[in-house]
Amino acid sequence: MDIRTTCLGVLALGPASGYEIRKAFEEGPFSHFAEGGFGSIYPALGKLSDGGFVTCTTEQQAKRPDKKIYQITDAGLDALFGALGGTTPGEDKYKSNLLFILFFAQHMPPDHIASVIDTRLDWYRGKLDHLMEDAGAAHEPPATGADLVREFGVAVYQAAYDFMRDNREAFIALARDNARTTESARRIETHVAAE
Amino acid sequence: MDIRTTCLGVLALGPASGYEIRKAFEEGPFSHFAEGGFGSIYPALGKLSDGGFVTCTTEQQAKRPDKKIYQITDAGLDALFGALGGTTPGEDKYKSNLLFILFFAQHMPPDHIASVIDTRLDWYRGKLDHLMEDAGAAHEPPATGADLVREFGVAVYQAAYDFMRDNREAFIALARDNARTTESARRIETHVAAE
DNA sequence: GTCCGCATGTAAGTAGTTACATGATTCA
DNA sequence: TGAATCATGTAACTACTTACATGCGGAC
Numbered sequence: 001m002d003i004r005t006t007c008l009g010v011l012a013l014g015p016a017s018g019y020e021i022r023k024a025f026e027e028g029p030f031s032h033f034a035e036g037g038f039g040s041i042y043p044a045l046g047k048l049s050d051g052g053f054v055t056c057t058t059e060q061q062a063k064r065p066d067k068k069i070y071q072i073t074d075a076g077l078d079a080l081f082g083a084l085g086g087t088t089p090g091e092d093k094y095k096s097n098l099l100f101i102l103f104f105a106q107h108m109p110p111d112h113i114a115s116v117i118d119t120r121l122d123w124y125r126g127k128l129d130h131l132m133e134d135a136g137a138a139h140e141p142p143a144t145g146a147d148l149v150r151e152f153g154v155a156v157y158q159a160a161y162d163f164m165r166d167n168r169e170a171f172i173a174l175a176r177d178n179a180r181t182t183e184s185a186r187r188i189e190t191h192v193a194a195e
Numbered sequence: 196m197d198i199r200t201t202c203l204g205v206l207a208l209g210p211a212s213g214y215e216i217r218k219a220f221e222e223g224p225f226s227h228f229a230e231g232g233f234g235s236i237y238p239a240l241g242k243l244s245d246g247g248f249v250t251c252t253t254e255q256q257a258k259r260p261d262k263k264i265y266q267i268t269d270a271g272l273d274a275l276f277g278a279l280g281g282t283t284p285g286e287d288k289y290k291s292n293l294l295f296i297l298f299f300a301q302h303m304p305p306d307h308i309a310s311v312i313d314t315r316l317d318w319y320r321g322k323l324d325h326l327m328e329d330a331g332a333a334h335e336p337p338a339t340g341a342d343l344v345r346e347f348g349v350a351v352y353q354a355a356y357d358f359m360r361d362n363r364e365a366f367i368a369l370a371r372d373n374a375r376t377t378e379s380a381r382r383i384e385t386h387v388a389a390e
Numbered sequence: 391g392t393c394c395g396c397a398t399g400t401a402a403g404t405a406g407t408t409a410c411a412t413g414a415t416t417c418a
Numbered sequence: 419t420g421a422a423t424c425a426t427g428t429a430a431c432t433a434c435t436t437a438c439a440t441g442c443g444g445a446c
Binding site: 018038039046061064066067068 | 396397399401
C-alpha cells in the first residue's frame, strides 16, 4: 500500500489533519502495520487534494499555524476500496534488523546481544500494553475489522515476545561461547572498543 | 539494514554470485527477514567491490554468461560486524497490506476477504514447511544464531497462521453482514464488477 | 531553561523497484 | 510450445527519508 492509500484509510475513519494522520500511524489503530512521516504525508495529501480524493478546510487557530482538516470524498472512498479490492497480497514485507544481528550472534559481543534483545523485549511489551488498552475500549466480542486486526497484532507480538524471553539466554550463550575464540569476534570487539 | 550490508551477510556464509545471493533472500536462511531483487543486488556488489569489501573472480561457463563469484574480504567482515554492532534496533518495520485490507473487512465483498485470507494461509503454510525442512538439516538442540532465528520464524508464523485460521470465518462474517447494507460496500462491489 | 507537543511544509538526497535487454537449457 | 532456471546488468522511475525552516505553549 502506498502512502496515499494509507492516508485515505485513516481519513475513511473520519476527517483529520496531517499531524493527526501521523499520530494514527504512530499510536492509532494502524500503528502495527502502517507507517509514514511528515515528509511523506504532506505531499501525499497535496496530491490527493489535487485529484479530488479529499477536500481541505482550513481551521484558524490562535497562536498556532492554521490547521488543515482533510475529509475524504466519494471519489476517495472509491479509490480506497478499489485499491483494497484490487490487491491480493500473497505476502507481506518484513525486514528485520534484529534477526539479522541475532543471526550472527556468535560473532557479536555478549553485551551487545543482551542489549538488543532487552531493547526489543521492552518494545514488544509496550506494543502489547498499548494494544490491550485499545482492547478495553473496543467491542467484545470483536465486531469490526479493526478489532480483529488488533487481536492479530496481540497474538503475533505475544508469540514474538515469548520466544525472545525464552531464548534470551541461549542467544547470549552463543555470543559468550564464541566471542573469544573466533577471528570475526575479535574484529567486532576492536570495532566496538573504538567507538 | 541496507542492501549492501545484507549482501555482505550472505557472503559471510561463503562465496556466492549475485544470482545466488538473490536465492538466499528468496529461499535461503535469510528468506524470512531480508529481501532484495537483482536491481538492488548487482549495483550493491559493484559498490562493495569498488570499496574493497569483496573480491570478484569470473568463472567461465559454456553457453552461459560468465559467473561472477564474490568473496568477502577482511574489510568486508569488519564492515559487516561493525554495522551489526553499531545498531540497536528498537523496532522492525512491518507494513502489511493484508491487515490493511482486513481492517476494512466490513466494506469488502465476502469473496474477496475469503480469497485474501486463503492465499495468505497457503503462504504461511509454505513458509512453515520450508522452515521445518531446514530444521531437519540443522543442529538439535539449536547451536547457531541461524538455528535460533529460524525457530523464531517458526514461532511467529505459526501464531499468525493459527490466528488467521481461527478467525477466517469471523472476518468473512463481517464482510457478509455489512456488504449489502453500507454505502461503501456498494461502491466496492460496482468497482469489482467493472474489472 | 530545556524538552516535548502542536502544526505545516520544502528540498535534497538515498534507496529501491520495475521494466527492459539478452540468451541458452531443461522440463512438462 | 511455453515456462522455468540459470545468468548479468542498465535505465528510468517511484517513493521514501532526513534535514531544514519556523514558532508558540506547557510541563518538569
